[in-house]
Amino acid sequence: MNKLTKEEVRHVAHLARIKVTDEEIEKYQIDLGKLLEDVDKINDIEVETDELLVTPVDQEAILRNDQETRSVNFDEIKKNVPAVTGNFVEVPVMIGE
Numbered sequence: 389m390n391k392l393t394k395e396e397v398r399h400v401a402h403l404a405r406i407k408v409t410d411e412e413i414e415k416y417q418i419d420l421g422k423l424l425e426d427v428d429k430i431n432d433i434e435v436e437t438d439e440l441l442v443t444p445v446d447q448e449a450i451l452r453n454d455q456e457t458r459s460v461n462f463d464e465i466k467k468n469v470p471a472v473t474g475n476f477v478e479v480p481v482m483i484g485e
Contacts, residue, residue, distance in 0.1 A: 391421045 392400075397416045401408045408416065462475065471478035 392417050392424075 394413050394417065397408070397413045397420060400420065401413075401416075465477065466472050469477045
């Protein structure tokens with residue numbers, strides 16, 4: 389098992405901007421070590437080719453032609469909104485929620 393040092397755990401906690409107690413550091417030494425062992429298993433996979441696999445399906449992108457359509461008139465939009473100021477539709481404040 390790959391056990392991290394306490395300083396390494398503190399460094400990871402600092403990067404993640406979390407506070408950890410001494411008891412948590414000891415727990416994370418083991419847990420993060422196990423996680424790193426699992427990630428290291430990727431290196432054990434035998435690869436038959438060096439080619440980069442972007443997608444397992446060979447499919448071309450199907451693009452549509454641009455078509456001009458009728459825009460919605462702002463006067464029509466104003467009929468369906470609760471509040472308008474000038475040329476703007478008022479919406480509830482969402483900051484802080």
